[in-house]
Amino acid sequence: MRILLIFCHPYEESYGAALFDCAQSALAARGHDVRALDLYRDGFEPILGREEWLTYIGETEKNIAAVKSHVDALQWAEGLILIYPTWMYGPPAMLKGWMERVWLPGVAFDVAPGKHKRAVGALKNIRLFIGITTSGSPWWWLRLVRDPGRSLFMRAQRVLFHPLCRMRWLQLHNMNHTTQEDRARFLNKVERALSKV
Template identity: 45%
Template sequence: MRLLFIHAHPVPESFNRALCDCAVATARERGHEVRLIDLHAEGFNPVMSAEERRRYHDDAPPPEDVAPHIDALRWAEGLIFVYPTWWYSQPAILKGWMDRVWRPGVTFTVPAKDAPMRPALTNVRLIGVITTFGSPWWFWTLLMGAPGRRIILRGLRFCTARRTRSFWLGLHEMDTQTDSARRRYLELVRRRIARIPL
């Protein structure tokens, strides 16, 4: 499978980067075609300009910095997001990436009036998330309603193939976890990626 990993963490020596490295290495070992978008490493600009927004629904070519990301989305059969959950959702750079890259005509179509939107990224048949949280699971899930999960596994998934499969892996209370708990989570990530069919 052609797997596109999207990583969003500013610190290269972070545990989150270790999670990304583990997932990417496992996918390559299993024989998948792999691409990695490291948003911070490439200096991706998450801010949509006024002019970009004015042309958002036009058929004009996307901005030059966005075009390679669109190409990667169209290449991929699986999308795997690796990021920390901050303030109950995706980091700003990843949310900005969604705003700028998941555009009309690329990931969804806007048909005539009174007709529903339709998915356009039907080459994608797997979406996965590998994340960490500062909060306990009950706070994020029961009190906050899991907003970050809904954005990806409902919102973005709508734009993909009809029977797109998904997975969600999360390590809660990251700041107080032991080294052994982090190692167990890395192993969980490795096993889950190893199960993705070619």
């Protein structure tokens, strides 16, 4: 399977980096064709600027050209795996900015055909999505506030993918209070999940 692996964390020796390494190893062991993008190390510019906003719908091809290698990778992929820390109940600004600049009209979706209609998904090539994240909050609190980060990907963005897309969410809660054993157990969980892809 062609898998696009996106990593987003500013610190190269973070636990997230260990998850990224684990994912790359597990996917390679299964023989997948993997393209890995490390948004911070690659120096991705996450800000959707004025000029891009002005051409966002009417001249989208200009915006696509500005991030063509990322668009090509997204359209090439059959599987998409995101690894990031949950901050303020959602993805870091870098990852959100990557989505805003790369998941463009004509790439990830087609603009809604009319009033009271939703956008139509254009990433039908994505047949597998896995979100891997850590969060400082306990699971019960995230459930109480309806887990915005998980809902973003597992519910809202799901409509962009193939209708039969397999979806999986892996999250380590209470990150600020985890033990070494907790973190090792979660790494093993991620490795086991990816070894079945």
